[in-house]
Amino acid sequence: MAETLDIIAPFFNEAESAIAFVGLLDRLEVAVAERFGMTVRKILVDDGSRDGSAETFAAALSGSWEIVRLSRNFGKEAAVLAGLDHSRGDTVLIMDSDLQHSMDISLKMIGELVENPEIDVVFAQNDRREGSWRRSQLARLFYKLINSSQRFDIPENAGDFRVMRGSVARALTSVRDKRRFNKGLFAWAGFRQKAVLYSPENRAGGTSKWTRFNLIAFSLEGFTSFSVIPLRVISLIGLLAAFAGLAYGVKVLFEVLFYGIRVPGYPSLMVAVVLLGGLNLALLGLIGEYVWVTLSESKDRPVYIVRDVLHGNAVEQVAPDK
Template identity: 80%
Template sequence: MAELRPTLDVIAPFLNEAQSAAAFVALLDQLEAAVSQRFGMAMHKILVDDGSQDDGVERFSRALSGSWEIVRLSRNFGKEVAVLAGLDRSRGDMVLIMDADLQHSMEISLTMISELVKDPELDVVYAQNDRREASWRRSQLARLFYSLINSSQRFDIPENAGDFRVMRGAVARAVASLRDKRRFNKGLFAWAGFRQKAVPYSPEDRASGTSKWSRLNLLAFSLEGFTSFSVIPLRLISLCGLIAAFAGALYGAKVFFEVIFYGIAVPGYPSLLVAVVFLGGFNLALLGLIGEYVWVTLSESKDRPIYIVRDVVSGEFGRGKPGTAER
């Protein structure tokens, strides 16, 4: 009986990537040939359609070859959830997560796989963005974000590390077992632990279209990371409250001594209005932040599925039947 070859599962979530479908499939074909030749592994492709509105699924289906499947979600659930949907389908000995917009290169993918193959003690190899193209202000904001979110933690979220990584199958299944509904994959990968190693890389140019991550989306994503993995914002607000209370006490003492010893009249409405506006705005900000944490708690307490699969289209050598859809 022929010995089964180890399998590399490639998970690639996509959203409206019809224009880059042919180029990405060509990259996967080259990667499959290189993985087979260099590491003796078979490759299975798991693409996750995160509610695309174009004909990307049809284009990918026509272009893909070998062992593949496309998981179509019922709507757009977000990239973090789409990665989980791919992990749930994975059964490989190793799992590579990459984007379908061609910003994640085959060379870096092979480098990460090689690092994992040659070191049996290593569990995860992740690509770390060197951010050469980022502005100084954006780099400093990113550094501040990681400094704050890693404060008072038993684990560190690596700076500028995303989903582009390769891991052993046991690690992939361990991460898939974390069923957070409000998902922040950077934090989940770090929280899961295991022995990890970074490989620096510079993202390639997008094949087509523009990034789905606007500044507002990045801000919301950062807030979700804080509310999921850090209590630092609440502690900072509490510290600001203590400082405000201390400043108010000093101001009250100053007014008291001026009245008693110097006979200076107590300022009236201006000082009162400033205090009311400052403390009122501070309390509203605190209530909003607490509301974010309550919303995360409420989302986690609801017994809804994290995502819903519309169907699964499988290739000729896929894990499902050829050209069929699984509900």
Template identity: 80%
Template sequence: MAELRRTLDIVAPFFNEAPSASAFARLLGELEAAVAQRYGMTVHKILVDDGSHDDGAGRFSQALTGSWEIVRLSRNFGKEVAVLAGLDQSRADMVLIMDADLQHSLDISLKLIAELVDHPDIDVVYAQNDRREASWRRSQLARLFYSLINSSQRFDIPENAGDFRVMRGAVARALTSLRDKRRFNKGLFAWAGFRQKALPYSPEGRASGTSKWSRLNLIAFSLEGFTSFSVIPLRLISLSGLLAALAGAIYGAKVFFEVIFYGIAVPGYPSLLVAVVLLGGLNLTLLGLIGEYVWVTLSESKDRPVYLVRDVVRSDVSAERPDPGAPDR
């Protein structure tokens, strides 16, 4: 009996990447040829248009070769959700997730695949950004973030590990069962477990445009991670409240002894104002943090679909592939 050829799906979400469509399509073509030559694997490309406002999907459909499909979402749901949409369409033996902005190179992609092929005991190989170009302040903030979010966990979220990774098909299908509405893929990948291995790399420069991640987006994304995978913020605020109560008790004891034993007059208005401002600020901070957790809980309880698909454009070759069905999006 002839040996069945292994298959590889490449999942690549994109948003307003029309200028780099031709270059990325060439990279995918080179990657497909290299994988076919080295490992005899058939490659299918799954691109997810995350509600782009340009003609990215049209340009990709003209530039792509071989077997491919472009899943166009009904609006911009965010990269985390777009990755899930791509995984939902996948049914290969291995799945490679990469970005369409050309920061994930051909060389590193092949190294990831080689690690997974050469080590049958490994389920996932992920690329770990070495942060060589990052400033000292940003590196320290990232280190603090991972230290806090990994506190009191049964699993660790690897530092500087993103979506750029290759995994076995069973892992990809297991990940599609995690239907969190407010997604934090770094945490979901780590929570899922499996045997994982890191591969350090330095991302390439963007071919065109600028990063879609502003500082505010990064802060919101970090908060998403905390509210989804950590109770540390609540414990820190609780500790702050306990310390404030302790400080108030000590100050009250000091005032009591000064009045009783020394007859010192207690300044009323300044002391009262400081106490009101301090405790009021702590209460507002705690309420805001609790509100974040409540909002996450409310979003999950509504049980809306994670995303909606506008349509799927396929090449003639990919039309021969069996339909993955219609999972609960």
């Protein structure tokens, strides 16, 4: 019996690129069958689209496919988990539906996995960082900080675009973090992984859903999920401020006792209040972020809720809480 390849593709308001992406899936299915002898099953996850994306995909898809429609927008991280939960293939490929992940790189990753039985996961690593020099340096600093004092490293510029063995996909579904940071979870899970460099293609339509604010919030999600470094940095700053205050106090005492210099009162007092008050507020806010993550996990709500699943032209009503 031929091995199966499940292609997982989450989408949110991608009606403009739906037809083009289905064409890519069809070409990929033919190429996978010819090169690797695998049968392909397509699993698309509708993350609460409002532009008729699911209906457009359903009308264009062919072969073995299903569309998992979530009850609302839960975010890409949860949508990827929904796809993994519905996957049963021997091999699993995760890719975006905006055509920035090409067929050639997909085939290259599958080939690397098939040819090397010692490898469990092959992931695509962006070899060019778009945006300003400042943004690239901030990204580099982010990975350097989040990977410090860890037993594992989160690869820089690597996202969800990857292929893995079915056993790895099943293992990942056992990780039910409510506040999900897939880059960290993929690295935390371990297994033998290999990187393949690639350059993202241009979007087929629409605009990126990732705003600057979303990227900052996503980065904070990563820190609160996988690193204690922010707390340690704030603690170190507080310790340095305490030493600076102690040194200043010794200086003032020395000047009063030996030189009779009059100590300025109001300005120095305001500087101390503003500095220490700002540090305390920053620390409280950071602790609040960690507490919020802990509270979200303790509530034990499902990561996502499925509205229904489309199979061909039929609709199967389901109500799983995942």
